[in-house]
Amino acid sequence: MLLIHCPHCREMREEEEFSYSGEAHITRPLQPELLTDEEWGDYLFFRTNSKGIHHEMWFHAVGCRRYFNVTRDTLSYEILESYLIGTQPTITGATS
Amino acid sequence: MKKYSAFSLLKNALSYHENWQKVWRNPTPKAEYDVIVVGGGGHGLATAYYLAKVHGLTNIAVIEKGYLGGGNTARNTTIIRSNYLWDEAAQLYELSMKLWEGLSQELNYNVMFSQRGVLNLGHNLQDMRDIERRVNANRLNGIDGEVVSPHRIKEIAPLINISPNSRYPILGASWQPRGGTARHDAVAWGYARGADALGVDLIQQTEVTGIRRQNGAVVGVETTKGFIGARKVACVTAGNSSVVAAMAGLRLPVESRPLQALVSEPVKPCLDTVVMSNAVHGYISQSDKGDLVIGAGVDSYNGYGQRGSFHVIEHTVQAICELFPAFSRVRMNRQWGGIVDTCPDACPIISKTSVEGLYFNCGWGTGGFKATPGSGYVFADTVANDRPHTLAAPFTVDRFNSGALIDEHGAAGVAH
């Protein structure tokens, strides 16, 4: 039962206010037509699914309706930081 | 292998049970195997068993980081059915169903496969359209099934609430009489005992930490007990598929999420079938011990922690109380979580990979237990012959590039 810091509301809020929106930092290819089926399939479906440090998007669905990023350990479920869309995490798998 | 029977039980009782044979050996790993199966869960053990039994390969090891059958095999709600929508899935699960039907005798181990039937409830008009469509498809695929009325549902499960005034009224259901449950631990132990008897080395408490490759082909695995050579490596590591794939530099279209379940205290027999509902989000059966075995939903987030969030349990219990108001005063004895590796189309991957000699069987999502025998059977065939078994062919990883997904969300949803 997660307690998530919403960087917009600047508060810790209950998981039930949020919805999970998948792995963060997956950028849509600028020119999809130039991609092979494999490359496009990779964008669509293939995920790091890391065990440990994971960067993911959450949506404050019944709160401020903003998306934001969270760095979370998928084994301990500890949330290490939350940060705005368009910014980079300060904690990464490499540094942990 | 000494055969189990009522007679052997009696004989051993007379000697105070001091002379039972070990159910499997505890071998030290050899330097090299023809095939290493990574993962000693039900699917891995079944794979090893059929590799030995059907394909005559005996120089096989199953490497398990914990204890046999200790992952999702130990944590699921044991529902077995084959009433899937799409031909590809239906045929795969029906192969499993047929294997289940002779499994106790095949293994000389009573897996307590109980064909008490499975109801999948419909609560709105679209549910009923989907049920009609699926049952029609099942019947034309030779799989038993019928659409049943609320009245008939009430006969099958007398404590169910079929009031038309309930918030999610039951409009009907699909009914697969051959579906049911099995004793999950016994499935793993039965396959393990069978595989061991055929010469398979079952190596427990040994974790695979790397997959060694040379020139694009597998040569063996690194483990916590050192390197073990292998010509082929077959990975069946539900809950860790992406982690193991990463050892070979591969990514999978898989996300790992907690799936929770719970049991009540044991109560006298009160539910003689399996009841599942996607719309209210819950499913329930009663074990032979008397526990109500209840499946909860998948948590929304990725997680490897074998636990999920409490509100998922609450929602599930609400669903059960909606379906069975009489169970409101029954009590939850224990709850737990497993990790399910789920593909975007809720169907598994049974596939060769871009690495020669490396095979993956994963992505079963919430529905793996019921597939245990069939999964092992077709995967063993795929590994032994280095080409997809006919029934496995639609389940290659390539479908995520071509777009030929087999969308079983309707059949999977919460449903298992």
Place this chain on the structure above:
Amino acid sequence: MSTAVTQKNRTGSGSCTDASAPIQFTFNGKSYQGVVGDTLASALLANGVDVVGRSFKYARPRGIVGHGAEEPNGIIQLGSGAATVPNLKATQVELYPGLEASSVNGWPNVDFDLMGLIGAFGRLMPPGFYYKTFMYPKKLWMTYEHFIRQAAGLGATPVENDPDSYDKLNQHCDVLVVGAGPAGLVAAREAARTGARVIIADEQAQFGGSLLASKQTIDGLAATDWVTAMVAELEAFDNVQLLPRSTAFGYYDHNFMAILERRSDHLGLTAAQGTRQRLHRVRARQVVLAAGAFERPLVFAQNDIPGVMAATSVTTYINRYGVVPGTKLVICTTNDSAYQTAIDWHQAGREVVAVVDTRSVLDGDLVAAAKALGINVIAGHGVIEAQGGKRVKRALIAPLNDDGSAVTGSARRLDCDLIATSGGWSPAIHLSSHTGAKPIWDEQIVGFRPGASKQQERSAGACRGTYSLAGCLAEGASAGAEAAKLAGCGDGNMHFPLPTCEEYAQQPQQALFLVPHTKSASRAPSQFVDFQLDVTAGGVELAVREGFESVEHVKRYTALGFGTDQGKLGNINGMAILANALGQSIAETGTTIFRPSYTPTTFGALAGRDVNQLFDPERYTAVHRWHSDQGAKFEDVGQWKRPWYFPQAGESMHDAVNRECLAVRNSVGILDASTLGKIDIQGPDAAEFITRMYTNSYLKLAPGKCRYGVMLKEDGMIFDDGVCACLGENHYLMFTTTGGAAGVLSWLELWQQTEWPALQVYFTSVTDHWTTATVTGPNARKVIAKVCNDIDLSNEAFPFMDWRDGTVAGIKARVFRISFTGELSYEVNVPAHYGRQVWEQLIAAGEEFGITPYGTETMHVLRAEKGFIIVGQDTDGSMTPGDMNMDWVLGKNKAFSYIGKRSLDRSDTVRENRKQLVGLKTLEPADVLPEGAQIVFDPKQQIPMSMQGHVTSSYYSACLGHSIALAVVKGGLERMGQKVYCPLADGRMIAAEIVSSVFYDPKGERHHVG
């Protein structure tokens, strides 16, 4: 019947009972008397009831062993009828007047159980015997299983609806203290005085924990008086919530604790008022666990005979309840604490036959105190076997070697009727373990203590292995102050002086988990480890012999710890016996994983108020009550209740739908379309953004104009559809499907916020703001004209797919000329608070034309006649626009690669022979194909048949006079005019012809009508 006669073991009032206040109750149909403050267990013991149940597997007679959550045997069914509760522990059931309870097993009764005969064949049922037999002949398994199941289960579930209700409170606090024993009480006080929001919960009716049965003094007060004073002190804080009868049963991530409060169970079977139980969902900044410890019983032969109890439980019954459960006591212990039981028993005026201590050298203070009272202490011995039938008659004791592993001499008998045992203590590490903290085996305390914290928690007192009272008080106070500080309150220093109490010098306990017998475990009389599931030491050893080496394997093979007591008494002994059999240490063997629930938790409480009609919200439109007043039948669409059809007196659904359809086609109908999702979109980049989301372009859509669009997911599959209108410069209104509204809004937000934040566009849901009344049919214009005079309704001035601002029935409205019926249509939108008023005015205006309200079923028929799809019915997540024969909706020259576009070019999406939307006309016009029917080309083939598609929508068209269907068929568009077949479950094979999916007005002239 006087108390003195019936309650032969009652000596007077205990610290929690009032012997002068009798309570009548019945057990197994027999009437008894207890007193106020009793549990069912204490009352049964007071009455000398020995056998309270039969064991699960062997049906052996069983009596009360413990006094709380650890009780494995006293499992009862409370009450009868709708409010009956199965499987309660008698030790946790507070007595109330008229309580009725019965044993859960035993037939015909617990004293004479025919199943007990099976127990005589127990040797035929070792662990795992199910797996080894019942396999042949194969077809008989389901019969075997039937009989196996008949023997299963403890109590019985009610078969009627629960008369009680339950609720939940979401709580937030700075410090949560679990357990109100000595450590918990002082922890709460230290935290409370910092001003922190504190919750202290205890599973028992009274705070105090072990102190309730203690004869020690604290700060010069009797322990129970000190507790009373502490509770009063805590109650005086307005920042402290005290929750008695509240069990913390699950510790979840990020310091979320689930606590079950029993609000009325002590008063009666059902709650006279209010809720029966309440679930507290507590999010705590810091947690102090002060959950205490369980005394470990000693395992010896026939240790399950009624009259074998835990020593501390005996003390508790004497001091707390005023019940002395026997006359002649033998104690068997490995440590000093059981001497207190001997002293208490002695002081209660009954005979202590002997204290049998497995240690050979004894010199603790309590030992001395017992000896001073003349109590017979036998050192270096153990009770190796209990003897008796339904009650202990004697103990067999024998000398043991120094480490207690073997009997060194001959056994002798001690006559007695009670054997109290103490094998040391097991800290209650359950909650700490729920967090994933790995328990650590501690040789000093001979038990597992909590592992390193995974959450913001700390343990204090007995649950971390500190057993002295002074130690508990010191740890509790420090933990409370520390927790408050870490929650941001106070300085972390203890404020109150530590309470003072006397200390006893104790000598080390002996680690002993199985008292040896003269015979081996496999041959000795059964030595029970897990009473409830009949797991014996021999069974554990057998599992090892068969090759099960992991503690989890042994647990699963033997069922050790799977009972409703979750092995609180048996697990540690079982693991130790396993470790010994494997020749390894307990630390190496490890524990099984602790899972919630700490004690069983009522489903109803987990469900709370979200049951029955509150199970899920029902969403209503502003016109809902008008519909129900008209007798509408409703259809569930997502959470919405939509009118399905409006039957008139005597009409079947079929009649009603035919009537409604014809009314629309021939005159005019009205539909409540308010449930459609509506999203207001504003911003300089709105058109660009919308164009990226839909498959077609909106860049040139002028104010006043509408356009139909299809939205794909990035995989190219249809996900939603609807009309989008340009309201003005940089201002749009997007309609979504009813079920898709929330999903589409968050989909838009997702792309704008995460992928294209540079696009300036805002989205606002206006679904609830508008009431939408669709007036449709050839007379629609005439109806609207009666209530609207500021819009030029002529076809030229207000053409199809335009919208206008105007006044309808005196209310400012937006009117859209869009049509889902194929008829001339006006969708009138007014703010919802005027919705019903405008609706009624439209009805009144249409009266002369026979305006007919219609529901979703008629809507479906009418749109199917036109071949319009319904997303989710005609599509299923695997359908592209091309599959729906809707290539026309794909913008061909869009600069930006709209969402899903690339996926339409994948090898599988461009392949031949995909399923395509077509119409089907049955050869027999009256046959209506069932929706969901599968389609084959060759009706004569054997099963498995080659399925080529399925029917997605199917109706009888009253307007056309024949059935119509939409279907998806492989290569369907190339198969126009061909025959297909639908083999049905009832044996019929219905033939149909593939036709265009547009059945009615194929040129679309009617909705343009001038």
Place this chain on the structure above:
Amino acid sequence: MSVDSKVQTPLHYFHGVFGRPGIESDSSKLFNTDVECGLVIKEAPLSAHLNVRGDAGDAGFCKAVADVLGVALPTDPGLCNHNDSISIYWLGPSEWCVIALGGDAAELEAALRAKLSGHVSIVDISGGQTLINLRGHGVETVLKKSTVCDFEALPMAKPGQRGVTQSTFAKASAVISNRCDGSYDLIIRRSFADYIAQWLLDAGAEFGCRIER
């Protein structure tokens, strides 16, 4: 309560309905409103509700809003600025809800549009939601039954400023705001209003509960 009155606020059909122990809800007209209720739910009359979007970092935008409404735009999370008739609730970093009690939404929108420029959005949502006030000694318990948020941790209400948050409310959602008098304001969506009314009547029954306008 009159079915044919022109305006129907979302709780229209619940005005005068009460709940008490043992009865989940009762629409009996015989109910004596003098009986003390531990929870009184009062629905505000039809008012102007606007959803306003814009850049909180744009001083011109903030000033223009303040000028038109006479109330400063709250730019910090969790705050609601208000005067006697107008409240501005912070909903998100670029989103506010403006409620003008008894006001005319179209006029207010026009006034705002006249002063605002650039990338802003103003949407009339008056028909889509309603403002209700919860008062009485049962209010905290009822809120604890209903929402997962820590409403006790809202910024303290003081003259001109209140705390506001959005969270779950039963299985729907609500905007929750505290008032100086210890009562709470809720903004709920129209289509969920029946559900929430039923929920509140049930949750408040133990204290005695009524809905009034």
